[in-house]
Amino acid sequence: MKGLRLLFFCGVFCYLYLPIVILVGNAFNLNRYGLRWDGFTGKWFVAMWNNPGLMEAARHSLVIAFAAASLATAIGALAAIAFTRYRFPGRRLLQGTMMTLMMAPDIILAIALLVLFVALGIALGFWSLLLAHITFCLPFAVVTIAARLEGFDPHLLDAARDLGASEGRLLWRVVLPLLRPALISSWLLSFTLSLDDVIVSSFVTGPAYDVLPLKIFSMVKVGVKPEVNALATIMVGLSLILVILSQLFHKEKNTP
Amino acid sequence: MESKTRPAVIGLVALWLVVFGVLPILLLLGASVLTQDPAHFVRLPLSLDAYRQLLEPAYLQVMLRSLKLALITVALCLLVGYPFAWFTARLPAGWKTTILVLLMIPFWTNSLVRTYAIRTLLGTQGLLNKALLALGVIDAPLQLIYTDLAVVLGLFYLMLPFMILPLYANLDKFDYRLVEAGRDLGAGFARIFVKIVWPLSLPGVFAGCILVFVPTMGLFYVATLLGGARQLLVGNLIQQQFLNARNWPAGSATSVVLILLMALMLAAYRLLLRRAATARGPQ
Incomplete structure (x- = not known):
């Protein structure tokens, strides 16, 4: 049974890993099509660096991911506070809406937001993309932060209140510092989700604001592109770093 | 002393969720019952043409094919994910974390990049064909890429963690003494699984299936990269209706069908949870 389990x-x-290993190998392979190992090269990384379209899309993606992760975490923290600390009419309905957003397949969210942006007259580009990315990151941010809030010692908050802290001061001086690990986890998760997205982006951005997954998609649709292997290798490295970071903060979260 | 913080926080959160959560879905429902318009996407009068169009054989064919591929993917994910979750749940705590982190690393890597990576694996000159040729299993390279099989393998690759995580969450709480009790009473492996483990894990199974089934039908880029140019998934259909044909009512109606499917599965899931709760009785 043990041997079977290991196998x-x-x-x-x-x-799960073989395709990624092949991809990384091909990024350093002299053979353009990766058919056999022809020797080590760094030229695909140079080709990638010298592809202005690809580099611009990469910059756009990082800007969007950074902004969306920051704003989703900020709004997510407020939402988590509202859902766990406050009782107000419509709370369950709003929570239901958020869970629906989380469960909804990307394609549905994508076209629903496209219809919304067109109806509101928001041009497809940076702003529509940012708003869409915040929207699909938000539920994950709320769930991450609310989990931490529920584990709070309520006496801490009572003590602050007894000492005369207003609600705003309480949130800023007591709750926020205690939430730090959850805020970091939520930011990292949102950043990854934003960089990963293909489906929502392909509907809600315009030709003026190309992002990385879309650029890669249009490049590899027609054949093998070794500079994409190089770029993908960097992206694999980046996600590895993010996983390690989130694990480190996860540890911190568990040890008070 | 009531500060302004509380209403401000609630107001902002409510506003965001209504504008970006509720309103878009209502607009989508609205667009599906309007008439196509080349200049403004949709216009009055109200009509059910979009839904009627969905019943045409060309659409139905894509729908059915997509359903078939999604069902095969769910089955494959369950077949691999269930033993994976079970084995992981029975490991010591340290190993659990290792296995779960190893599972999450590909999951955190861009899914388009991973789909592209699968293509290199399955290609006519890809590693899989080379290995099979070298082992003498086949005489000529198999045509794997641009087939339905390749699409299923790609979908399975992307969706497997979505099946494993809810299953693991469920099986991790499983009381192993129940298996021992069954064994003491003389039940074999199959009987213990069918009578004890499987029924208790049904909420996890159902949650995993929901998370895999409907989203799978939307992953149009997997079908494009691995399945060739044909219309395979509902996602391809929606993409084509919105971005190429500019037929917004039809695209909206197609996604309303997906929403209904999702709602149906969630309702069934709630029913299952309620029945499981009543079967267990008051605690």
């Missing part, structure tokens, strides 16, 4: 795990992880 099973190995098989699944082989399937």
Whole structure:
């Protein structure tokens, strides 16, 4: 049984990692089509660097991911506070809306937001993309932060209130510092979700604001592009760093 | 002393969720019952033409094919994900974390990049074909890429963690003494699984299936990269209706069907949870 279990795990992880390993290998492979190993090269990274369209899309993606992660975490923190601390009419309805946003397939969110932007007269580009990315990151931010809020010692907040702190001061001076690990986790998760998105972006951005996944999609649709391998290798490295960071903060969260 | 903080926080959150959560879905429902307009996307009068169009054989064919591919993907995810979650849940705490982190690393990597990576694996000159040729399993390279099989393998690759995580959350709480009790009473492996483990894990199974099934039909880029140019998934259909044909009512109606499917599954899930709660009785 033990041997079987090991074999099973190995098989699944082989399937999950083999494509990524091949991709990274091909990024350094002299052979353009990756058909066989022709020797080590760094020229695909140079080709990537010298592709202005690709680099611009990468810059756009990072800007959007940074802004969307920051704003989703800020709004998410407020929403988590509202849902856990306050009782108000319509609370359950709003919570339901948020869970629906989380469960909804990307394609539905994508076209619903496209229809919204057109109806409101928001041009498709930076702003529509940013608003859309905040929207799909938000539920994940709220869930991450609310989990931490629910684990709070209520006496801390009572003590602050007894000492005469107003609600605003209480949130700013007591709740916010205690939320720090959850805010970081939420930011990292939102950043990753934003960089990962293909479906929503392909509907809500315009030709003036191309982002990385869309650029890669249009490049690889027609064939093999070695500079995409190089870029993908960098993206794999980036997500590895993000996973490690989030694990570190997860540890901090568990040890008070 | 009531400060202004509280109403301000509630107001902002409510405003955001109504504008970006509720309003878009209402507009989508509205667009699906309007008439197509080349200049302004949609116009009056109200009509059910878009829904009538969905019943045409060309659309129905894509729908059914997409359903079939999604069902196969769900089955495959369950087949691999269930033992994976079970084995992981039975591991010591340290190993659990390792396995889950190893599962999450690809998951945090861009899904388009991973789909592209799968293409290199499955290509006619790809590693899989080379390995099979070298082992003498096949004489000529298999045509894997641009087939339905390739699409299913790609969908399975992307969606597997969505199946494993809810299953793991459920099986991790499983009381293993129940298996021991069953064994003491003389039940075999199959009987214990069918009578004890499987029924208790149904909420996890259902949650995993919901998370995989409907989103799978929307992953148009997987079908484009691995399945060739044909219309395979509902996602391709919606993309084509919105971005190429500019037929917004039809695209909206197609996604309303997906929304209904999702709502149906969630309702079934709630029913299942309620029945599980009553079966267990008052605690």
